[in-house]
Amino acid sequence: MVLFTIAEPGQGRARQVIRRKRAAGIDLGTTNSLVAVAKEGKAEVIADVHGQRLLPSVVQYRADGSHMVGEAALSADANVSIISSSKRLLGRGLADIRYQLPYALQQDAKQGMVYIETVAGPVSPVQVAADILKSLVERAQAALGGELDGVVITVPAYFDEAQRQATRAAARVAGLNVLRLLNEPTAAAVAYGLDKQLQGTIVIYDLGGGTFDVSLMRLHNGVFEVLAIGGDSALGGDDIDRAIADWMLQQSGTNGISNELYRQLLQQARTAKHVLTAAQSTTVVVGNWQAEFTRDTLYQLMDAYIDTTLKACRRVLRDAALTVADVTDVVLVGGSTRSPRVQQKVQEFFGRLPLCSINPDEVVALGAALQADVLAGNKYGDAALLLDVMPLSLGVETMGGLMEKIIPRNSTIPLSRAQEFTTFRDGQSVMSFHVYQGERELVSDCRSLAQFELRGIPPMVAGAARIRVGFQVDADGLLEVRAEELSTGVKSSIVVKPSFGLEEHDIAGMIKASIDSAALDKARRSLREKQVEAQRHLESLKAALRQDGDTLLSPVERNTLEKLMQELAEAATGEDAARIERLTETLNSQSRDFAGRRMDAGIKAALAGQKLDSLGESL
Amino acid sequence: MAILLTENAAKHVASQMAARGKGVGIRVGVTTTGCSGMAYVLEFVDELKAEDKVFENHGINVIVDPKSLLYLDGTEMDFVKNGLNEGFEFHNPNVKGECGCGESFTV
Numbered sequence: 001m002v003l004f005t006i007a008e009p010g011q012g013r014a015r016q017v018i019r020r021k022r023a024a025g026i027d028l029g030t031t032n033s034l035v036a037v038a039k040e041g042k043a044e045v046i047a048d049v050h051g052q053r054l055l056p057s058v059v060q061y062r063a064d065g066s067h068m069v070g071e072a073a074l075s076a077d078a079n080v081s082i083i084s085s086s087k088r089l090l091g092r093g094l095a096d097i098r099y100q101l102p103y104a105l106q107q108d109a110k111q112g113m114v115y116i117e118t119v120a121g122p123v124s125p126v127q128v129a130a131d132i133l134k135s136l137v138e139r140a141q142a143a144l145g146g147e148l149d150g151v152v153i154t155v156p157a158y159f160d161e162a163q164r165q166a167t168r169a170a171a172r173v174a175g176l177n178v179l180r181l182l183n184e185p186t187a188a189a190v191a192y193g194l195d196k197q198l199q200g201t202i203v204i205y206d207l208g209g210g211t212f213d214v215s216l217m218r219l220h221n222g223v224f225e226v227l228a229i230g231g232d233s234a235l236g237g238d239d240i241d242r243a244i245a246d247w248m249l250q251q252s253g254t255n256g257i258s259n260e261l262y263r264q265l266l267q268q269a270r271t272a273k274h275v276l277t278a279a280q281s282t283t284v285v286v287g288n289w290q291a292e293f294t295r296d297t298l299y300q301l302m303d304a305y306i307d308t309t310l311k312a313c314r315r316v317l318r319d320a321a322l323t324v325a326d327v328t329d330v331v332l333v334g335g336s337t338r339s340p341r342v343q344q345k346v347q348e349f350f351g352r353l354p355l356c357s358i359n360p361d362e363v364v365a366l367g368a369a370l371q372a373d374v375l376a377g378n379k380y381g382d383a384a385l386l387l388d389v390m391p392l393s394l395g396v397e398t399m400g401g402l403m404e405k406i407i408p409r410n411s412t413i414p415l416s417r418a419q420e421f422t423t424f425r426d427g428q429s430v431m432s433f434h435v436y437q438g439e440r441e442l443v444s445d446c447r448s449l450a451q452f453e454l455r456g457i458p459p460m461v462a463g464a465a466r467i468r469v470g471f472q473v474d475a476d477g478l479l480e481v482r483a484e485e486l487s488t489g490v491k492s493s494i495v496v497k498p499s500f501g502l503e504e505h506d507i508a509g510m511i512k513a514s515i516d517s518a519a520l521d522k523a524r525r526s527l528r529e530k531q532v533e534a535q536r537h538l539e540s541l542k543a544a545l546r547q548d549g550d551t552l553l554s555p556v557e558r559n560t561l562e563k564l565m566q567e568l569a570e571a572a573t574g575e576d577a578a579r580i581e582r583l584t585e586t587l588n589s590q591s592r593d594f595a596g597r598r599m600d601a602g603i604k605a606a607l608a609g610q611k612l613d614s615l616g617e618s619l
Numbered sequence: 620m621a622i623l624l625t626e627n628a629a630k631h632v633a634s635q636m637a638a639r640g641k642g643v644g645i646r647v648g649v650t651t652t653g654c655s656g657m658a659y660v661l662e663f664v665d666e667l668k669a670e671d672k673v674f675e676n677h678g679i680n681v682i683v684d685p686k687s688l689l690y691l692d693g694t695e696m697d698f699v700k701n702g703l704n705e706g707f708e709f710h711n712p713n714v715k716g717e718c719g720c721g722e723s724f725t726v
Contacts, residue, residue, distance in 0.1 A: 003699065003706025006635055006645055007662040 021149040023179065023376035024140040025187070025368025028129060028153055028167065030087040031209045033057045034362060035136040036369035037144055043191070043369040045362045046139045054361060055139075058084045059131045061120040069135040081118035085210070088233075089114050089125035091159075091166030129170035137176060150179040152372035154364050157183040157215050157229045179375040185215035186224045187367030188333045192355050194219060200328040201227075203313065205346055205354065208334035210236040212309050216316045216327075228319035230312040235305060237273075237336035243301040244269035244284075244293075252289035273298065277338055299341050306345045313349060330354040335361050394471055394479060397434040397443040399424055399535070400528035406471045409439060418470040420486075424536065426543050427459040431467060435481050435496065441521035442528070452494040454483040462539055527577040534572040534584045538565055541591055544598060552597045564590055620688055622647055622674050622681045623695040628707060629677035631698045636679075639663060644673065644680025647696065648687035657690065659709055 025043065027034045032054040036045045047053045052071060060073035061081045067073075073082060083103060094107040094114055104117040115122035133153075140148060155167055164181055171178045182190075185204035189195060194202055199220045206213040213231035217224050245265040249257070257265075268284060272293050275282045281294040317323060330350045336342060337360045346354050358366065395405040398421070406417050423431065431454045438446025457465055466486040473479050482493035541561070549558055568583040624632065636642050648660035664682050667673070672688055674681045683691060694711040 003708055004659060004661045005706050006632065007660075009646070009662050009665055 021373075021376035022141075022144040022146055023369075023372035024137070024144070024148055024151050025182075025365050025370070025372045026133065026136055026151050026153045027184070027187070027362075027365035027368060028087065028132065028155075028170075029057055029208070030085050030211060031057055032361070033132050033136055034365035035140045036362065036365040037140055038366075038369040038373035041370070041373075043366040043373075045359075045365055046143045048139055055132065055136060056084075057087060057132055058082060059086075059128050061118040061123060063119040065120050067120070067131055069131055079119055081116075081120065083116055083118065083123070083128050086116065086125045086128040089116070090129060090170070091163035092125075126166050126170045126173060129167065130173035133170060133174040133176060137174065148176065150177040150372060150376050152179050152182050152187075152368045152375060154182050154184045154187045154368045156213060157185050157226050158213070158231075179372055182368055182371055183215070183224075183226065184213070184333070184364050185217060185226070185229075185331075187364045187371065188331050189217065189219070189224065189329075189367065190370055191358055191363045191367035192329075192331055194329055194331070195224070197328075201322065201326050202329045202331065203316075203327050203350065204331045204333055205309070205313065205337065206231075206333035207309060207336040207342060208236050209238050209336070210234065212236055212312065212334075214309070214313050214316050216320050216322070227322070228316045230316040230319070232308065232312060235308060236334075237270075239305055240273060240302055240336070241266050241269045243305070244273060244298070247297070247301055248284055248286050248291075248293075251291060252286040254286055254289070273339075277340060295341075302339070302341050303345075306342055310345065310349050324350055327352070331363070332356040333360050333363050392437045392447075393439055394435065394437050394449075394473075395446075396421075396469060396481075397436060398532075400532040401443050402525060402528050402532075403436055403438065403441055403443045403446050406469065407473065411473075416470060416472040418468055421467045421469055422463050423457065423460065423465040423467070424462055425539060426462050428462065428465070429457045429459060430455050431457060431483065433469065433481065433483055433492075433494075435479075435494070440517065441525035445517075445521075449479070450481070450494050450496045452481070452483075452492055454485065454490065454492040456488070456490040457485050458488055461543070462536070523577075527575060527580075530577050530580045530584070531572050534568050534580050537584055537587060538569055538572075541565060541587070544591075544594070548594075548598050548601065552601065553594060557594070561587070561591055561594065620672075620692045622676075622683055622688075622691055623693075624676035624679055624681055625695065625697045626677050628696050628698040629679045631707075632679050636663065641665060643667065644682045646682045646684075647691060647694070648684055649690045660687070661707060 023037070024046075025036045025038070027036075033056075034045050034054060036043050038044075045053045048055070048070075050071075055070040056074060058070065058073045059082075060068045061083065062068075063079045081103065085101070089097065089101075089105070092114055094105060097105065097114070106115050106117060106122060107113070113124060115124050116128070137148060137151070151171065153167060153171060155164055159167070167181060168178055184206065185202075188204050188206070189202050194200060197219060200218075202217045202219060204213075204215045204217065206215075211231065211233050212235040213229065215226060216228045218227050219225075245262065245268075248265060248269065249255075265286065272282050272284055276293070276295050276298050281292050284291055284293045317327075327350055330346060330352060332343065332346065332354045337346075337354075337356060343354060343356060393403075393405040393409040394407040395403050398404045404419070406419050407415065411417075421431070432451065433454065434443065434451045435449045436443050436446040437449050440446050454467065457467070468484050468486055470482045470484075471479065472482070478495060480493060480495045482491060484491045542565070545553075545558070545561070553561070564583070564587045568580070568587055571580050571583050574580075632645055636645075642663040642665055644664045646660060646662050646664045649657045650660050664680075667682065668684070670685055671682050672685060674683070681696075690713055691711060692713065694709055694713070697708050697710065699705065699708050
């Protein structure tokens with residue numbers, strides 16, 4: 001349903017207008033989370049009552065069943081369980097988790113869901129995320145003065161369907177209306193207003209505390225398409241802190257220190273790193289040992305890590321078959337990109353000044369807030385709705401195993417498309433629909449999504465039935481396929497999630513295969529089409545012969561046609577497209593006389609016994 | 620032939636016209652655009668054109684050009700709230716198909 005508002009005279013089309021809604025953007029991070037709201041096209045991060053803008057993504061569960069979120073959850077005492085970095089567990093099974101966590105996990109045998117063991121009993125990662133979301137939403141509601149109408153939550157571009165579903169589930173538990181899940185890199189691009197450009201090729205370089213992600217996106221007419229993603233889920237600012245701490249230990253000749261002391265060293269390393277963002281050198285201390293820690297030393301320690309990130313950037317460009325010269329914008333995200341060294345190396349690599357004027361910790365939340373504002377219906381200026389796209393074409397199988405694409409790849413969603421199909425055989429009462437996803441011309445090279453049947457088609461001659469096949473994709477990418485026979489209204493439909501279980505690299509692979517085999521596919525499609533065309537002619541001629549072959553054809557004529565038909569039927573099973581085409585053409589011209597006679601006979605029959613005046617009416 | 624306005628819709632049109640401070644009514648029409656053929660026009664009217672038809676509903680003048688009227692005859696315009704959104708909605712008996720978003724239609 002679409003709602004309209006009254007426009008000023010002469011503006012043409014009716015527009016939608018809506019009162020201001022309370023909407024927020026949420027960056028649900030592995031280490032820290034943030035919430036931001038937008039007003040009149042300007043977004044700002046909402047701080048808590050203490051002025052803290054970052055909320056540590058940490059929840060403390062107590063034996064009495066209560067819980068605390070954020071800074072307060074960090075203070076440990078006996079009988080509490082502190083859960084951090086649980087984003088890594090969202091939508092995952094035990095088998096997916098291949099790294100050490102500071103808490104024990106158990107798996108629900110039935111659904112394969114992971115639970116975290118706490119003193120308050122098992123807690124699901126969805127619950128942890130929901131508790132963090134609730135805490136953030138309280139901030140936003142206090143700032144906006146009321147219940148939120150909707151939120152946009154950002155997720156990493158690499159999040160698969162299960163992880164996205166788990167994020168949605170967390171929002172549901174927190175009582176939130178999710179307007180959209182937005183890819184983190186897209187949100188960062190939106191924060192810089194890159195979505196206002198007509199087109200561009202954008203790299204989002206996101207170096208956080210514990211993770212590195214690089215995304216290569218193409219922007220075309222307001223649609224962001226993720227071309228390639230890469231990164232390292234265990235590389236970030238924390239590694240640099242460790243490198244500094246280890247350097248301090250090595251320089252001071254200290255061995256075998258306690259965990260507690262090492263933690264203090266890490267803290268000192270982090271502080272030194274931050275100080276060197278502005279200063280040239282600072283003093284570090286280990287016990288009685290003391291030394292100058294200079295930028296040069298820091299950069300030596302950092303460079304290996306930065307080079308690893310740049311290698312990932314190179315790989316991502318290669319995956320998308322692009323070069324550095326194709327990149328129009330580079331956006332820096334994540335606290336570690338505050339480092340002048342990171343900025344300098346990224347600039348050298350891409351040969352252009354990266355965008356870093358917005359606080360890199362907040363940029364994702366700010367972009368999400370802008371998008372939430374627009375999605376909730378608060379339009380300002382030329383703000384456009386960001387559109388999601390279908391990564392692969394959707395279609396149905398038609399005769400001959402051909403892929404008939406109904407929704408082309410990169411179509412923006414939500415959308416609905418329909419196409420009419422017809423029956424192949426006389427009296428056909430059932431039609432089977434096989435829904436495929438992919439770019440190739442033959443369904444055998446595409447991915448099967450679903451299959452359903454339309455029954456109860458009234459008996460008609462081949463080609464007379466009109467069956468409308470409608471594809472509808474909602475904003476969440478859920479596909480509904482309906483088939484309806486238009487004369488009787490018999491219907492059948494099915495709902496599928498096209499992206500389920502499809503990894504980003506699968507999509508890229510499927511697209512690449514379609515490009516690589518375009519010429520081959522074209523030839524194969526053309527052959528199949530000729531085969532189907534031949535079959536169709538044979539079917540209809542067979543039916544005609546059954547009906548009028550004895551009365552309208554001489555035995556010689558009939559014999560000639562039947563011979564030709566047999567020859568074509570044989571050819572149609574082969575691979576010689578030219579021969580099939582030629583024989584179809586011959587049969588066509590040879591049977592033209594017969595068709596003419598049938599038409600004359602039909603008209604005679606229709607006119608027989610009619611008076612001239614009633615004929616005039618019907619004509 | 621007629622275009623109808625629900626009482627609720629008329630009330631909202633009246634308050635919007637009052638806020639605007641001028642105008643003789645609202646124009647309802649169709650234009651050929653959108654992904655499914657035609658889209659609605661809904662705008663304030665300051666001056667009537669010679670060929671315009673005027674229908675009065677609950678004190679509001681609904682103005683339609685004769686060509687659009689062919690596609691809109693019998694249409695009822697309502698004002699509804701739907702979740703996050705609120706606005707005018709068209710119930711057009713002539714519509715045979717709508718595009719996915721409902722913004723355009725075919726007759």
